Amino acid sequence: MKKSFLSILLATTALVTNTFAETWDCSPEGSTGTCTATLDANGKMTISGTGPMKDWTYTNNNGNRTTNTPWFSKIGQITSVEIEDGITTVGLGAFQKATNLTSVSIPTSVTSISDRAFESAGLVNLTLPNSVQSIGFSSFAWTNLQTLDIPSSVTSIGQWAFGRTYSLETVNFPASLTDIGALSFYESGVQNVTLPSSLETIRHELFSFTSIESIEIPASVKTIEYNAFNQSDLKSITFAEGLESIGYRAFRLTPLEEIVLPDTVKYIDSEAFSNCLQLQTLTFSPTDDLVIAPNAFWEVEHMITFMCAGEMSKCEAKMTAAGYSKGSYTMQQAAYDIKDENGKKIRHVNADGTYYDYPDEAAGVLQPDGSTKFVDENGRITYKGKRIYTVEEAREVVEAAGTDTVNFKIKYK
Secondary structure, eight states: OHHHHHHHHHHHHHHHHHHOEEEEEOOOTTOSSEEEEEEETTSEEEEEEEBOOOOOOEEEETTEEEEOOTTGGGGGGOOEEEEOBTBOEEOTTTTTTOTTOOEEEOOTTOOEEOTTTTTTOOOOOOOOOTTOOEEOTTTTTTOOOOEEEOOTTOOEEOTTTTTTOTTOOEEEOOTTOOEEOTTTTTTOOOOEEEOOTTOOEEOTTTTTTOOOOEEEEOTTOOEEOTTTTTTOOOOEEEEOTTOOEEOTTTTTTOOOOEEEOOTTOOEEOTTTTTTOTTOOEEEEOOOTTOEEOTTTTTTTTTTOEEEESSOHHHHHHHHHHTTOOGGGSEEEEOOEEEEOTTSOEEEEEOTTSOEEEOOOGGGSEEOTTSOEEEEOTTOOEEEEOOBOOOHHHHHHHHHHHTSSOOOOOOOBO
16 A cells, blocks of 8 residues: 555656746847747747747856856756747847757747857757748857758858857858858868858858868859968869959968969959968969959968969069069969950960960851851851860971961861
8 A cells, every 4th residue: 555655656746847847938128029938847948929039138257158048047958949930039049058959949930040049059950941031140159060951031141150060061051142141150060062142252261160172152252351261171162253352361271272263353362372282273364453462372382383364474563563573483374365345255365375266156146056157258157166176286286287387277066
């Protein structure tokens, strides 16, 4: 009988323990909506109501930040968070330092995630609904996220948003994203990233100290700010026409091996490519607008072969203006295009000086397969496609003729 009574008592105690919960008000002052936070004994916190969550202030004691949420004393007990439909924001610092928080459910009613909302939480997986428009400062910094899909609804990511997420390897950005805050992925584990085609600026220190090895810069990007890829693992980068400015130490101490700059570049800042000890060739166009700052290639100018995509004398003049003496670097001729005042290519010049003129497409009719139809004065029809004439072929023709100059026909596909 005593044993049976004891069993009933223990079962009753367990039931009471498992149903125990604490509730707090999380509504902003003056809000017309409601917000209630409930933490049960199993570590699940439920945020229910309508409207925004409150933004809490925080105390910074020598870098030891603590938010003033009413549940901060129990922050280590939270293992999961469910935000119910109706809540529109995740408040500032709401789950900061929830180190045991591994999962969160965010509804489509949420449009913004405030600063430091999940900073230093234990999150491993995150699914953001296609309703979130902004991600705040340091909102997911120091978390354990491994992959990240940014929904197409997001138009801005705040500074340091995913900084020092050491486990984060892959980030998928939507094409619509217009702004990625500075230091957003600073010292993260990011290896794979495709930049959105609407991005105009790569902010300072955005990918510093990351594991990115290869990246393509879209044509929309005009500016790469200072330290953008500083001390990253970047080995390969592709620039599109449109880039205008490369900032201070943007690629410092990266293992880049080859760089081809578009002829739209107007400014290369000091130490932009300093200490790039693996860099073998850098190709640039000596346009009238281009300015190379002193020490742009600090400590490596004697190691790089500069490829001049233009007239050699102009390239050498650009280097001289930047403070480099002619004997401190190696310059070689590269193939380049001559354009008219509208930017249209009119002549291609090979590295050995041979050249060909691009066909005047206005004189022909562009065909569906990409070729151009021409009709001469005798009514004869010819179709010309993309030229396949190469520098090697030009050299073969010249050598076979045994002279420095030779007339030859251009081949087409």
